[in-house]
Amino acid sequence: GYHLDWMVVNDNGGVVLGAVYDSSIPVVTSRVYKSGDGGDTFEECTGGLAERNILSFGDGYLTPDGKLYAVFEDNYSYRVYRLAFFRGGGFGGQAETLHFFTEAFGYSIGNMVMDTDGNMYVIWAAYISRSIDGGERWTSGIDPAPGYFGWNSEALDNRQNLHLARVTVEKEIVLIRFGGTEL
Secondary structure, three states, rough: EEEEEEEEEEEOOEEOOOEEEEOOOOOOOOOEEEEOOOOOOOOOOOOOOHOOEEEEEEEEEEEEOOOOEEEEEEEEEEEEEEEEEEEEEEOOOOOEEEEEEEEEEOOOOOOEEOOOOEEEEEOOOOOOEEOOOOOOOOOOOOOOOOOOOEEEEEEEEEOOOEEEEEEEEOOOOEEEEEOOOOO
16 A cells, blocks of 8 residues: 655665555555665664655655755644655664744645755745755745746756746746855
8 A cells, every 4th residue: 555755865875765655544654764785675764754654755865874854744633734854864764853844734745956065945835945054944935936826846057056947827837046045
């Protein structure tokens, strides 16, 4: 009944896999697996992200030393979900930071991009939050294009400009660019 929802890798052969239960039941359950040898062997995590009830994973990063950064929808209570950011050491086995985006309740899975300086941007619904300290603190959700609604797609270019594409309810595509530390 589980399906693989997420995978992150690093250049040192580290792999983290996230699986979630097919949520036809009221409470979602999740499993997290890690490998330090490029996927030859896996072990199930019992702490950190594995202790959360996760509806779905967003994006994530695994540093060369195994520190995991992840965005996911936390099963807050009966069919109520909230967007969360996780930072943990040892492939995510132990949480160092767990942050909940208070404006993001419901089905609002977010995505995350990280620039080469380690600044992170979490994008969900119409909002963006930024952390310049490795996920310790986050800005309040900012709506970069008031009046435009719809789903987002995001990317960073090689100059660390954040590009946000938004499909509006009128089926128009809007491209918004933020330069460097503009947000």
